Amino acid sequence: MDQPAIGGAHLSAVVLMKLSREFFQQPTCTVAEALLGKVLCVHGKRIILTETEAYHGFDDPASHAYRGKTPRTSIMFGPAGFTYVYLIYGMYHCLNIVTEQEGYPAAVLIRGGICEETQQRINGPGKLCRYLSLDRRHNALDVTAHPDIYLEDRNLSFPATATPRIGIKQGLDKAWRFVAKKQSSFLL
DNA sequence: GAATAGATCCGC
């Protein structure tokens, strides 16, 4: 266990808990919704997440793993907490975090958030990866162990609205996209 | 090998 030391000596210590593998092993929609308000840290840049999508299982035609394991999607079948970064439309990258148990294909797509430093809103997975300089070199990294790519829990919880996912033509019956409600005091 | 559709974004 690598829990932070929050013993008696700490005064105004902010509890910055790095999200653990157990967190990502939960059901994919649970993880996707719980990620709202969590902070994605990549090479020093911090994004407060406000929009995610779940892709999982064998009954989800929008999932890359729908037709079984392929070289590209094999990471989705692996253990939770690893990145799945792929190139889309020849020019953009999308960042996902693998969820659930090994052998079950599942991941959460990171779609948007707010840059902590500039308060600038970032919407869209392609723009988010471009902003963070993420590409396929960052595929299959363990976000529960990587020193520069991880997620933080600040004990914020953003109420979520669930909607159908964006940019897909199948699986529109599922409300697996989670967006932070704007009423949240944090989001002005 | 060739064909095709794609978890996007931007500009007209």
Added chain:
DNA sequence: CGGATCTATTCA
């Protein structure tokens, strides 16, 4: 609404 731009996957 179409173009950019490329590749994973499927089909012959």
